[in-house]
Amino acid sequence: MTPHDTKGAAADSFDPLRPKLIRVAYRMLGSVADAEDVVQEAFIRWMGTDRAAVREPEAFLRRTVTRLCIDQLKSARHRRETYIGPWLPDPLVEEEPDEDVTLPLMLALERLSPLERAAFLLHDVFGVAFDEIAATLDRDAAACRQLAARARNHVRQARPRFRVEQQHGLEIAQAFFAASRTGDMTALGAMLADDVSVHSDGGGKRTAAIRLVMGFRHVMKLHKSLAVLFRKYGSHLLRTGFVNGLPGFVTMEGDGEIQTTALEIADGRVVAIYITRNPDKLRHLSALH
Template identity: 75%
Template sequence: MTDTNHEDAAAGFDPLRPKLMRVAYRMLGSVADAEDMVQEAFIRWMGADRSAVREPEAFLRRTVTRLCLDQLKSARRQRETYVGPWLPDPVVEEEQEEDVTLPLMLALERLSPLERAAFLLHDVFGLGFEEVAATIQRDSAACRQLASRARTHVREERPRFQIEKQKSLEIAEAFFTASRSGDMKALGAMLAADVSIHADGGGKRPAAMKPFFGFDAVMKVHESLAVLFQNNGSKLVRAGFINGLPGFVTLEGDGELQTTALEIEDGKVAAIYVMRNPDKLKHLH
């Protein structure tokens, strides 16, 4: 391929790369895998007869989605042998993304690859079923059924209690302060009765091998963690939204990054998601 052809391909592809990354990441839950799928789509775009492509965005979205469907088959096998709870890679943003939050991404994990694709393309990205059908190579009626089944599975994970952006960040900051200083009274006042904590260490760093559920269990965990934080330190790097939830990035005593995302309902912390797996935090460096 000549340099001119390469430049022409890049000129048509690069403006669409962020949109394609959104599709790939929401399909896979992995930043590195999403980047690989988008890069593979670019390689195919370079080799395609681009003069015959009437809608580059639709063409590339189909390409990325199909690549992700193939990738999900191997990803599911990897999840079956994953050490401890699995959480999607943390994506930290200044603005709140409300279309696909972390709890919804976990719910998507329970769907078949085709259900996941149909739901994301139609319900999240707003494509018509004709376009969904062309993308996943099923007829429109089948796509409607796939999306409907997916919707039933994930309905409960849609945000039910909207909280003002600044208020949610204030809760996250207060949570950081109370948990790191060992102020259990202040921490307890923030937690819902049925609060849970989920930590993903991937077998690479110490983390609980199963989630903890309920106020008393979560408080006991944080009483133990407070001692570790005071002895080893935990420095706030930045606050923001992690997979659509308020939270923060910290530098822990072992020199590694960590993210904490908080699901907030009725002004109380209902779930705590902690990412400790260094493989899933590389992109934050």
């Protein structure tokens, strides 16, 4: 068998699983590029594996990807600690919301150890049995249950307490875009909760608040200033949708760069605004230009 034949045979069994593996890797890492790199590394390893001896390719590859992600998280933790301003995961923009892993939950996962994150995601989100998780993490099943339970306690507050009907969420997102860009502060203020916050991720590469903006008064003051810039330089709506499971929209801003905005909504009011401006995190959305 030639190397080309080997690669082709490996791809035939790997490629149908690639979307699932990328989903696991992205939920672990919060980075589209890093997830794709990890999955490609798993494919390279798959080519060198005695595939005939693997009884369950999906479980084998999920285990490989998870272990690679855990290794990646060790270096990622240092990068997050030195990151300029608030860190947000790369935005995934979809037609339908993924309500299992919303943006607030992904931020909560950042506070977990890599093993806790893996145990929680594999079991609670992807439905993997603890026996497989034990083999993946090289721990016994009881220890993996404890890891998942500890993680569950840490992230409980980040799970959505109020399900927002999809169409209603999109309508709020559209109204938020219109009010914020035209400077209609009355309409904007009516949408915001008293304890609303703004999380803006520019990564030191585009202008963004380097700290969280907390509270109704401060958020309104920020948007008054932004409205002046929007009117002067423009802000074009590319699409509405669900950004990491939250209602939101993608815009082309006056500097020629894409931006995403996601809105966390509770009791009909916006309680948090997540804005991603770091161009490194938006490259996968370039097709929306």
